[in-house]
Amino acid sequence: MSYYVAHRLFAAHDRALAAQLAHHLARKLGEDHVFLPFCDTDEEDLVADVKGRRLFELDQERLSRIRALIAIVHGPSPDDGVCMEIGYAAARGVPVILLTTDFQDYSATPNGPRTHFPDPLLGALATRIVRTPRLATVTEPSGTSRFADFALRNQAQIQQAVEACVDAALQLPAPVTDTTARVRVDSTVYAEPSPYTLPHHPLPGLVRCPSVTALGPTRFAAAEPVTAARHDWAAALGSGRIIVDTSGPETPPGAALLIGAACATGLPAAAYLPRSTYTHAAGREPNCRNLMIQYGVDAILRSEEEVTAWIGG
Incomplete structure (x- = not known):
């Protein structure tokens, strides 16, 4: 290893x-x-x-x-x-x-x-x-x-x-394999907004499926932000699916961290990206985000209607 x-x-x-x-x-x-x-x-x-x-x-x-x-x-x-x-x-x-x-x-x-x-x-x-x-x-x-x-x-x-x-x-400890199965609540979706678009387009407000409860981050307004961040992490990994707003000059850190977690655990994840620029490199196809982001999600959603359809699907 x-x-x-x-x-x-x-x-x-x-x-x-x-x-x-x-x-x-x-x-x-x-x-x-x-x-x-x-x-x-x-x-x-x-x-x-x-x-x-x-x-x-x-x-x-x-x-x-x-x-x-x-x-x-x-x-x-x-x-x-x-x-x-x-x-x-x-x-x-x-x-x-x-x-x-x-x-x-x-x-x-x-x-x-x-x-x-x-x-x-x-x-x-x-x-x-x-x-x-x-x-x-x-x-x-x-x-x-x-x-x-x-x-x-x-x-x-x-x-x-x-x-x-x-x-x-x-000096690192050995990796600890968690054999405890994560309990996921299928009726919840964790929605991570982009700090680049708040408060104009808070992503949790786009989750309008009546059968789904939207969860969102608490860490940015918390008195103890690192403690609250651990709560957000647990809430995201315990949800039925994750949707993150990847808007900005590059994908916001929280959104990228959650995409990585979803990719590692098989948790369905989508990126909300209504507008993007493309990057180009020799021999590579155009990428609308960092390739680790673009290929780490199950779907890239471009509109509020697509968000609703993916959450309810």
């Missing part, structure tokens, strides 16, 4: 950080025990009839048999593919380490309770959080320019983060 390093794929610096982390972890465990998605699925050179779906299948197959997941999560808009992978692992009882060098905290209101991540559900699902938010002190400046010295401080900060993350990974 391997350690899966999840990271944003779409910029070289993110891939480089993930590769550095995977390299240091492999020095302790051996290369066969570390999986790095973009590298080990040969994403840039892979040829397939439907490349995006094939990449999803390769990553999902590896996610189903990992020892732990280490996810690099930065900034106010965490990568939706990474969040999907976190949700998948957490729903299977796999330990999750979140690594961040973000120096910001987040809250729903100016004076509200703070969390390390913009969605409290991320922190609630973490087995360990490795956070190195401050620049490192460099004992030997470059002597060339202040910019070179600043680069050294960032590089040293990243090195500290990598070393702390590897140490945390080696």
Whole structure:
């Protein structure tokens, strides 16, 4: 069983950080025990009839048999593919380490309770959080320019983060297989709205089937958001089906986490996406969302009528 390093794929610096982390972890465990998605699925050179779906299948197959997941999560808009992978692992009882060098905290209101991540559900699902938010002190400046010295401080900060993350990974408990069958209430649907569209299009309000009870998140207005996030997670996984609003510049973290959980457990899930832009990459079909999102759901719904029909179907 391997350690899966999840990271944003779409910029070289993110891939480089993930590769550095995977390299240091492999020095302790051996290369066969570390999986790095973009590298080990040969994403840039892979040829397939439907490349995006094939990449999803390769990553999902590896996610189903990992020892732990280490996810690099930065900034106010965490990568939706990474969040999907976190949700998948957490729903299977796999330990999750979140690594961040973000120096910001987040809250729903100016004076509200703070969390390390913009969605409290991320922190609630973490087995360990490795956070190195401050620049490192460099004992030997470059002597060339202040910019070179600043680069050294960032590089040293990243090195500290990598070393702390590897140490945390080696101390993780073994995965716990939950043999208790989840009790699902078929007459309920968990509806996760998008923070990018609230309050104009609160998704629970679109659930209008008289025989279905709509549940929604409580964590964003809670005095203890991480505790409330665990309640939301249990409510979602105990529902008959999940529908998430994936509207926004990318799929919101909570929606992506829940899609991952649904994919891992076989819980029916749909994405409400009335409008989208498409991404294009060499050899890959157009994707309306991150491919882990697009292929992780059972349906993509474009209108209120489609929402009603899917819930009542």
